[in-house]
Amino acid sequence: MTSDKPVISPILGLGLAILAVSAASILIRMAQQEAPSLVIAAYRLGFATVLLAPAALGRRWGEIRALSWKALGGLALAGAFLALHFAAWITSLEHTSVAISSVLVTTTPLWVALLSTLALGERLPRGVVLGLGAALAGGVIVALSQTCAWDGVRLACDWQASWRGQGLWGSLLALLGAVFASGYLLIGRRMRASLSLTAYTFVVYGSAAVCLWAAVLFAGLPAGGYPLNTYAWMLALAVFPQLIGHSTYNWALRYVSATVVSVSLLGEPIGASLLAVLLLGEVPGAVELVGGALILVGIFLAARSEPV
Incomplete structure (x- = not known):
């Protein structure tokens, strides 16, 4: 953690990031009507890099130019993990529901918690552990709500329907997206300590964009010709999800641990559900609401335990 005082509370910043990132699934689904998932991921990071370029190449160019090859290698590795995260997760939305994909991709805190002690030497506060458990329990409940229903006597689950067709493949891709996101967060936690937000995001997003566009070309997918x-x-x-949402997560990494930031990602399914109610008329059931409440409690417990 750094000793400099943030402009706003990192916890408030994480709340704003959740709102911005929650729109991602709906925006992706709209774009997937015409464009392949890998192309969507490449444009997302490509547009973000271009929009950051004036500030990065202007005010922060000296900082970027002074980076060592070792530092550039670390940032490029973070960008590669970010590229893999988006490639896997956005593709998963082709094969499974938004709810299941969002829940599985937000298992990121589990992987961060398992790896952060070894990678960063961070001790997990008790509140973070309790919050992680509550949030993951809530995520499981939300996932079960997609295949299970309470008939008044017992919980009946149709597991075959859950994994029929390409659902299993979509779920595995979302889970892989979570694993890759944990690598991105863990590397970012260390690199952000000595870099400004603009310099860090420009190099990392740019590296991710290069990886994704290389994958698009390798796969032979059309880079243009899509509807306006x-x-x-x-x-x-x-x-919204990238520059406002993810950049705020990266900003928060300077002040709070990677685990707290990754636990806050569990708010995304809740925000996405609220947007689905407002924009698509999809009202969550009682089981989903219980799971969502547990996720919010988990975020609160983890965030409260971290000094800011």
């Missing part, structure tokens, strides 16, 4: 509204959805992905 598809580009608008992808630009919105870059502005």
Whole structure:
């Protein structure tokens, strides 16, 4: 943790990030009507890098130019993990529901908690451990709500329906997205300590964009020729979930642990559900509401235990 005082509370910043990131699933689904998932991921990071370029190449160019090859290698590795995260998660939305994909991709705190002690030498406060347990329990309940129903006597689950078709593949991709996101957060926690937010995000997002565009070209996917509204959805992905949402997460990494930041990611399914109610008329059931409440309690417990 750094000793400099943030402009706003990192916890408030994480709350704003949750709101911005929650729109991602809906924007992705809109873009997927015309564009392949890998192309959407590449445009998301590409647009974000271009929008950051004036500030990064202006005010922060000296800072970026002074980076050592070792530092650039670490930032490039973080960008590669970020590229893998988006490639896996966005593709998962082609094969499974938004709810299941969002819940599985937000298991990131589990992987961060398992790896952070070894990678960063951080001790997990008791509140973070309790919050992690509550949030993960809530995530499991939300996931069960997709395949289980209470008939008044017992909980009946149709597991075959859950994994029928390509659902299993989509779920595995979302889980992989969570694993890759944990690597991105753990590397970022160390690199952000000595870099400004603009310099860090520009290099990392740029590295991720290069990786994704290389994958698009390797896969032989069309880089252009999409309807104008598809580009608008992808630009919105870059502005709101990426520049506002993910950049705020990166900003918070300077003040709180990677575990607290990753636990806050569990708010995304809640925010996405609220947006789905407002925009799509999808009202969550009672089981989903219980799971969502547990996730919010987990975020509160973890955040409260971290001094800011």
